[in-house]
Amino acid sequence: MIQQNPEFERVNDAWWIVVSGDKILQHRDSPGLFRGDWQQMTDFHAWREDIIQVGEVDSRPCYVLDMDAQHVTQEVYEGISLRAMLMQLQAELFYVVSRAWQVALFLRTHRFCGRCGDRMARVEWELATQCHTCKHRCYPRISPCIIVAIRKGSQILLAQGRHHKNNMFSTLAGFVESGETLEQAVHREVFEEVGVKVKNLSYFASQPWPFPHSLMCGFLAEYDSGEISVDDDEIIEAQFFNFDALPNIPPTFSIAGQLIEATRELVSDR
Known part of the structure; x- marks a missing residue:
């Protein structure tokens, strides 16, 4: 509301x-x-x-x-x-x-129109801004992202991003590109960032992530094939970890932490 x-x-x-x-x-x-x-x-x-x-x-x-x-x-x-x-x-x-x-x-x-440059006004009955000169209307931007936990046997793949602090490792994530399904984005991002292929995707949950306006769409997946090869751009290190020897990971208020816990439960149930 x-x-x-x-x-x-x-x-x-x-x-x-x-x-x-x-x-x-x-x-x-x-x-x-x-x-x-x-x-x-x-x-x-x-x-x-x-x-x-x-x-x-x-x-x-x-x-x-x-x-x-x-x-x-x-x-x-x-x-x-x-x-x-x-x-x-x-x-x-x-x-x-x-x-x-x-x-x-x-x-x-969105104080000024992206089409004609005139000042925008807030719409009273919905969250939007509108230009009264050219009638262009804008709504809040939402950027869909995928985030995926990948398991291999009793291990989970975690990666350290270039901008991660406190030596933190997390699940892989990335923005969905124009024309992609969420599933296609999972396969592409995983391969681009760490060079492996995944299978048996299952949807987990979503979470708004205001950094600055993302919607994280979470998946669980299984390792399929390939050797880990990081891109050295966004990802500087990645490996499969045993759950009794995890590195510093995100807290469970984040969907990344929730995905890790869900994977832990899947492994322990086997």
């Missing part, structure tokens, strides 16, 4: 996602999302026209307020990264904050 111009002033208890620059704000003495009524959000009343409802959790509405590049008193508030905030949250709030971030990013990047 996404609503513009919500009746937020009459709500007694709400969640507030305040975006400032590339950070999400929180109280220095009370980490996490803001919670309360609009009167408690005094420092943010100047941005009242930029508030959008992005969902509801525990019967409390959730609102996003984007300050863009502006800031408030740093002694009271601090900005933390989206990833750090998401790691603090329960599953329901995780999805709402992911949505809020993408809504804020969409509105920031």
Whole structure:
């Protein structure tokens, strides 16, 4: 549920996602999302026209307020990264904050028409922007990605990306190209990144991933053939691991961590 111009002033208890620059704000003495009524959000009343409802959790509405590049008193508030905030949250709030971030990013990047260059206006009855000069209308971008856990006997294939931190290894992932099915994207990405072929694909689950606007479509697969050969571009190391000797892996709030756990269960059931 996404609503513009919500009746937020009459709500007694709400969640507030305040975006400032590339950070999400929180109280220095009370980490996490803001919670309360609009009167408690005094420092943010100047941005009242930029508030959008992005969902509801525990019967409390959730609102996003984007300050863009502006800031408030740093002694009271601090900005933390989206990833750090998401790691603090329960599953329901995780999805709402992911949505809020993408809504804020969409509105920031669609202030002007990509066709004629004139200023865009927000559509009142749906999440979209429209140019009144050429009538071009834009909706939030969603980029489908595949992510796949590959098992070989009692092992799982994990790879270290060039941009992974803390020596983390994860499952393989990549963007779906124009004209591809999800299954075709799995086969192509796996072969391009590590040089092996897979078989027996089965759909696992999906997860919105706001970095910046991806939809991760998860699969389980079995190794078919080939020798591991990393591309040395996105992937710098890959190998099959035993589950009793796994490297540093993603947490289970991410679909990568969930795929690894699902593969562990499949192996242990054999």
